[in-house]
Amino acid sequence: MDAAPEDELPPSPSRRAAVALRYEAGEPAPKVVAKGKGVLAEQILARAREAGVYVHESPELLALLMQLDLDERIPPQLYVAVAELLAWVYRLEQAKRGGPPPGPFTPARNVL
Numbered sequence: 001m002d003a004a005p006e007d008e009l010p011p012s013p014s015r016r017a018a019v020a021l022r023y024e025a026g027e028p029a030p031k032v033v034a035k036g037k038g039v040l041a042e043q044i045l046a047r048a049r050e051a052g053v054y055v056h057e058s059p060e061l062l063a064l065l066m067q068l069d070l071d072e073r074i075p076p077q078l079y080v081a082v083a084e085l086l087a088w089v090y091r092l093e094q095a096k097r098g099g100p101p102p103g104p105f106t107p108a109r110n111v112l
Contacts, residue, residue: 018044019065020053021074023086029073030082035066054089061085 018041023030034044048055061081068074074082 016041016045017062017066018042018048019062019068020044020048021065021082027073029076029079030086031073032065032068032070035068035070054092056085056088058085 017037018035019032020034021030022033036044045055061078064078065074
């Protein structure tokens with residue numbers, strides 16, 4: 001049996017991957033501002049945590065986002081999935097400020 005190409009292997013703790021998105025009001029869509037595997041992924045995650053940025057793990061969404069180039073906006077096919085994730089982060093931030101507790105993140109099943 002042939003080995004799977006490296007990009008098709010699931011991430012392992014020693015070969016973790018990460019993608020950072022940025023969205024600002026008025027922009028047409030979030031864009032990829034950082035991405036990497038292994039040590040670079042760990043650095044992205046560490047900087048996010050240091051900055052108080054929420055980190056969400058979704059292997060399916062990660063695989064799709066890793067295909068994008070740096071500074072590339074997410075494609076329309078991912079709008080719903082990313083919008084749901086941003087809404088979840090917004091609810092977490094509101095709860096942190098004393099608002100109602102957020103519900104669980106439940107992505108649409110047919111998006112990813």
